[in-house]
Amino acid sequence: MGLHNKTISKMNRQRWLALGLIGTALVLGSIAAAANTAANPSTKSAVSVAQPADPSKVIGNDACVKCHAPEQAVWSKTPHAKTFDELHRRPEAKQIASKLGIESIKHSGRCVNCHYTQQSVNTVTSNMSAGVHAIAGVSCESCHGPARDWLETHHNYGGPDVTRLTESPEHRKQRVEAAIALGMRNPNNVYLVAQSCYRCHTTADEELVNVGGHSAGSLTFDFVSWSQGTIHHNFVESDGKVNIPSSPERLQLMFVAGVLAEVESTMRAVAKATTKDNYGVTVAQRAARSGARLKSVASKVNDPRLDKAVKIFETVSIKLNNEAQLNKGADMIAKIGVDFAENPPASGLEQIERFVPTKDKWK
Ligand code: HEC
Ligand code: HEC
Ligand code: HEC
Ligand code: HEC
Numbered sequence: 339m340g341l342h343n344k345t346i347s348k349m350n351r352q353r354w355l356a357l358g359l360i361g362t363a364l365v366l367g368s369i370a371a372a373a374n375t376a377a378n379p380s381t382k383s384a385v386s387v388a389q390p391a392d393p394s395k396v397i398g399n400d401a402c403v404k405c406h407a408p409e410q411a412v413w414s415k416t417p418h419a420k421t422f423d424e425l426h427r428r429p430e431a432k433q434i435a436s437k438l439g440i441e442s443i444k445h446s447g448r449c450v451n452c453h454y455t456q457q458s459v460n461t462v463t464s465n466m467s468a469g470v471h472a473i474a475g476v477s478c479e480s481c482h483g484p485a486r487d488w489l490e491t492h493h494n495y496g497g498p499d500v501t502r503l504t505e506s507p508e509h510r511k512q513r514v515e516a517a518i519a520l521g522m523r524n525p526n527n528v529y530l531v532a533q534s535c536y537r538c539h540t541t542a543d544e545e546l547v548n549v550g551g552h553s554a555g556s557l558t559f560d561f562v563s564w565s566q567g568t569i570h571h572n573f574v575e576s577d578g579k580v581n582i583p584s585s586p587e588r589l590q591l592m593f594v595a596g597v598l599a600e601v602e603s604t605m606r607a608v609a610k611a612t613t614k615d616n617y618g619v620t621v622a623q624r625a626a627r628s629g630a631r632l633k634s635v636a637s638k639v640n641d642p643r644l645d646k647a648v649k650i651f652e653t654v655s656i657k658l659n660n661e662a663q664l665n666k667g668a669d670m671i672a673k674i675g676v677d678f679a680e681n682p683p684a685s686g687l688e689q690i691e692r693f694v695p696t697k698d699k700w701k
Pocket of ligand 1: 397399405406479482485489492493502523
């Protein structure tokens, strides 16, 4: 990862506190005005903030497995799948729950938001009562979006006689766009998937950390190195036969998308900080580090959108009790991230090749 290790090590905690948490608010009119445009739903692309999967729209991995058996097989061996059976048995989990007065880890929204997938059941069956149930750990839909609304569009190739192989490129493009509009976090726009990761791997919950003692997020998380190892499941090109490694160009784009998504998510995490405690200090440090990483990427890849993202980061104050400004900034970064992943620069990304984590670093 070495992109900015120097910056991090130099940035000691005291200095950071002085600069960030206790700094003066610098609300620039321009940012507020631009963010208003970002929040306006009539503009072309509305901001896509990652959320826990809506239980009423969750259909479960079983709906994917008939076409995606190899992906499911990879997934079933990951901590994302295993957390379903393991988490509530772990002493550390029980300890966190008891500090927060939570009786059932599997039923408390607090833990379910990131450790489980919930589904609403309307029709009572022999083994399920009506209501909301945790049906899996972190599942397909946790990362790719709850599928009730998009599944049909996802495999509609344009008519009864059209197959995946005879579908026109225009239809494919429209189909992917339509699925995204219906809530799919489709890796064709990899920022949308990066946002899923960072929503969970940045613990934006002050009480869970300060009172419960939960970690303040996966501090070493990096989109490339955490997505290309054990969780990697790219079988589409080989029709399910081989888990194909992502190309260097793909990884470069994912790297930049990850850097932007980390800036977005850490700004949202700092937005939740109200006291100068473990949570506030840790998420502020992480935000500063992600901003430094962004700056470094922007200086190497010549793209005005990255310069704009740096400017947004530098304009907002990484400090306590600054929710509105930080969330506005995060919304603006999200828009840039979605646009960047949709229309990557024609050239220049290869400038970051040597910073993209290599295979030996993949988890
Ligand atoms: C009827 C078969 C079918 C079902 C059911 C299905 N998929 Fe797919 N999916 C495909 C095929 C085929 C592809 C390969 C790319 C293509 O042709 O669109 C694909 C591609 C994808 C992709 C890659 C992005 C893309 O759009 O090409 C993702 C992500 C994905 N599927 C997720 C899911 C998830 C999650 C589910 C369950 C909620 C699911 N799929 C259910 C057939 C299906
Ligand atoms: C914002 C998302 C989020 C929420 C909410 C959350 N967790 Fe976690 N939790 C994570 C992530 C991500 C990890 C993996 C952390 C890492 O990489 O170090 C984790 C790790 C853990 C671990 C350590 C797992 C291990 O490998 O030993 C425990 C225990 C735990 N969580 C318990 C809980 C409990 C109990 C709750 C509810 C009170 C909860 N978590 C709520 C995201 C969350
Ligand atoms: C719904 C929340 C959620 C989402 C979305 C999510 N994760 Fe996780 N992830 C977790 C939790 C919780 C754990 C820890 C599970 C445990 O140990 O019980 C975890 C663990 C992991 C691990 C194992 C870490 C280790 O130390 O072995 C990797 C790797 C990982 N996640 C990568 C990713 C990537 C990459 C993405 C996005 C593509 C992602 N995660 C999206 C919640 C999530
Ligand atoms: C932890 C988050 C996460 C989970 C859980 C997850 N995916 Fe993915 N998925 C990703 C990421 C990230 C990519 C893009 C990886 C890349 O291009 O290197 C991806 C890519 C895909 C693709 C396209 C692969 C290709 O060959 O281009 C399909 C299909 C897919 N996922 C289906 C599924 C299915 C089905 C499940 C559930 C069994 C699932 N995913 C679970 C994060 C996740």
